[in-house]
Amino acid sequence: MLILLVSYISLGIISIIIGPVAGEINDLIRQIKTSTSNTKRTNQKHKVIIAKITLGVFTILFYPLLYPIIFHHLKSLRRQKQLDNVKLLDYRLFFFKISGSGVFSCNDCSFNQKIIAHLHGAKGWQLSGCQCQTCGKFHKTENYSNNLERQKCDCGGILERDNPIFCPKCRSFQVGYEMRIIT
């Protein structure tokens, strides 16, 4: 019985030093550190120490419970990474691949136009390019993450930033972008 208990606890201790559980704990501690960075130094230290002890003790006692959660988390991370890789390999042009402002051009009909890809300034200000999915017109939106859904094109079409960019004139995906202004 004692041997079982000792090996259970030693496995718990090992899992807070190495492996995915240890990684998760370090991530949590880092998050606590950044979220308490405005508070006093000593207070922050105390909070981090308390968090380390609680997480450590909890993990040593209940680590078998944590593994399914962590594996699930890792799986979804891997899936997201695969999706991102697919987009990177995609020959088509995406807004996330370009920055600054510059000239959009179509290789099929040689249409070209100055557009904004992504500009950012002080205090988190951002101006992001987006495209009407109906007529193809280029637009720009401030702080797009919470603004884009409310904005519409004059034609009534929805604006998107995550879809591949197409030529507004001939709708070809054989398009390019040349950056003129870096931000």
Ligand SMILES: [Zn+2]
């Ligand atoms: Zn439109």
Ligand SMILES: [Zn+2]
């Ligand atoms: Zn074109």
